[in-house]
Amino acid sequence: MNNADLEQSIRHCYSTWGDRYYADYYQSKTAYPPVHTDIIRDLLRQSEAKTLLDAGCGPASMLRDLDLPNLERFGFDLTPEMTAEARRVLATQNVPDSHIWEGSVLEASSFQQPGMSPPPTFDAVICFGVLPHIPAPSDLTVLTHLTDAVSSGGWVACEARNQLFALFTLNRYSADLFKTQLIQVEALRQRMQNPSEELALDQALEELDQRFRMDLPPLRKGYEQEPGYDEVLSRTHNPFELAAVARQAGLVEVQCLFYHYHALPPILEPLLPQAFRRESIAMENPTDWRGHFMASAFIVVGKRP
Template sequence: MRQGNSMSAADRDSVERSIKHCYSTWGTSYYADYYGADAPYPPVHLDLVSRLVAERDVKRLLDAGCGPASMLRHLVAPGRDIYGFDLTPEMVVEARRVLAEQGVPADHVWEGSVAVRADFVAPTGNADYDCVLCSGVMPHIAETTETDIIANIRDALQPGGHAIVEARNELFSMFTLNRYSHEFFLKQLLPVDELRRQAGDEGDGMNAALAQVERMFRTDVPPIRQGKDDEPGYDEVLSRTHNPLLLQQKFLATGFTNVQLYYYHFHCLPPVVSGHAPRLFREISLQMEANPKDWRGLFMASAFFVVAQRA
């Protein structure tokens, strides 16, 4: 699929099937793995989202791609109606179970896709939310359908309502000095095709230059994330990163205003050298989380939120 072409229904169905399969074994373990006491890094984004929601006095909240209610279970509050949907049936089952313990009706959680506008509507109500949260979803969205997804989020909001949308930070690759950095250089920065086309008698020199660029990075890390059983792993399904500045522009072009960027999961050192001082790396990185607007997050944070208001 090339940029600028619409994704066919068959292509979208294939992508969504692979994503469902990827997450199918995580229904009961995902929260403990990534939000629990033994998670590899504290869920700092949960605190950030909780603050963003509280500051906006949200009364009607939808989590589009809610997983096992990883965030929703922490956002239940008096006077606030919460809703959520997810692509993966196993996630929906777990979300209903968890939220039922907090008094949330089962029909407030349903199966759905962010690619389908009608799926933003609650089975017993309408859209008309004052906040739509979407975390962990954008990496699995093809670039060709991205603007449609943003429009679906916009249309589900009341005028003046807020979108809180998470994405993985592509520009973090400028800091990691690993496989992601090399891929970013080749795909986004260096005009490789043009260099090869115009190389002429310097073809060998150009190849030597590209080989030297590759040697500047640890291209053997990080390892490819694989599945637990027979399901594909996170890196084996569509799992993109986003340039924060470009995603911000897309929200502005799709009917949002006051579009802000909040960075999280900071790294005070490039990951490839963090093992030399792991305690210090963790402590200073966590200290950096105190300011999600820090400009260094553009390069030193692995993820970010776009927070935008429907015009």
């Protein structure tokens, strides 16, 4: 799929989420609390940032909760239904409509507020929930655009779904991580020396699948006719690799901050839902090494020199 077709499928996927996304993922009692917004709020306070750009801002889900004194907020998003909702919500906080525009993180020009000449840079740029929808060869492009959008001394925070969490989930994602990233099945198959080795490898891989709940998690479908989250490109990232890409993009002091911890593998949550949620929240610590495996998301954070 080329980038234009991919972006069309993503826009379609999110087209029905504009007015329900914040209620479903930030306010609902069943949703995990938005601990990532707290991490960003702390970074904004510590750095005393005066301007913030949210690339892929959705319905201003984070921007509306980052209503800090002396912080000017800006955002853009690929999906018109998202930008319309972001403008509507932020207007109630006196943020001008012109601070929200449509654009793609794949285009350098999207990082400039339309009509501003020369384009300003920002003290901080955040990007949450977008990288899963970016094809792998463009990760560096996106990290470079984020870096170019901040002023010298400013910082970038880019969220990704944690690929290594699959080592803890014991489900379909685990089987995929084992086979594609760790074992690297296709390359291993090429090195089998005769048909009986090849057959034995196939049997071993079938047995491997039996170690995991291959029926979980359920596929997320769309609300109406549109494709669901698991029916469009929705990648995970290896924190070690993404930190390397961030450095390649020119960021320094790069670190990964982990969030959305799971006190037990999520397939066990139905056995003790309340304790599971309570203990998971109690684990939240962005710099705990266990986050590499027990947190489903991370933020790669770095400074522009």
